[in-house]
Amino acid sequence: MIYVFLADGFEEIEALATIDVLRRAELDVTTVGVGGCRAVCGAxxxxxxxxxxDTEVMYDDVEAVVLPGGALGTLNLEKSPVVQGFIDHAMSVDALVAAICAAPSILGxxxxxKGKEAICFPGFEQQLEGATLSEQSVATDGNIITAKGAGVAVDFGLAIVAYFxxxxxxxILRKSLQCP
Incomplete structure (x- = not known):
């Protein structure tokens, strides 16, 4: 299961475009409201x-953890013990961890x-502790995918599709979506 964590203040394009692309690729995606909220308000x-x-999901079937950005959304993701636990578990079992915009700062x-190629929203680079900054808008390094921001949300989703x-x-999906 691919878990996309939504915290108050999440960047809507980054979350929804990614979810849409993953579901078009027929990947199993569950959106997860952080803080016990099913209705989550975006930025x-x-x-x-x-x-x-977040209290309803389990580690058992995690294939990926996806973290949309947004300044407030990222802060709310980072302070969630559930999100932190899912990131830790995903890394321990070599599942995918994908973060876009400000959210790669959580991984940093x-x-x-450390030792990974990564990218984030401009201004957050110093938060990517130990990373080699990518020249690409979306960077895949092993089981970590990072992306720059809302304008590359479809590409971020397509990178996750490519991973799986x-x-x-x-x-094929890129062409059907009319993406350059």
């Missing part, structure tokens, strides 16, 4: 109904980007 006052709340603070289903499936 631009768009309320999204999560599939589950945990020391997970290969570059060929990702490119």
């Amino acid at each position: 631009h006052d768009i309320v999204v109904k999560a599939d589950a709340v 603070h945990k020391g997970l980007l 289903k290969g570059e060929g499936r990702s490119e």
Whole structure:
């Protein structure tokens, strides 16, 4: 299962475009409301109904943890013990951890980007402790995918698709979405 964690203040484009791309690729995705909230309010006052709340999800079937950004959303993700536990578990079993915009800072603070190529929203680079900053808008290094921000949310989703289903499936989906 791919868990996309939604915390108050999440960047809507980063979350929803990613979820849409993953579901189009027929990947199993569950959106998770952080803090016990099923209705989560994004950075631009768009309320999204999560599939589950954080107290309902289990580590057993985690294939990926996806962290949308947004300044406030990132802070709320980082302070969640459930999100922290899922990141730790995912890393311990070599599951995918993907973060976009400000959210890669969470991985940097945990020391997970040491020696990894990573990217984030401009201004958060110093939070990517130990990472080599990528020149790309989306960076994949092992089981970690990071991305710059809302403008590359579809590419971020396609990188996750490529991780699970290969570059060929990702490119077919890219073409069907009319992405350059």
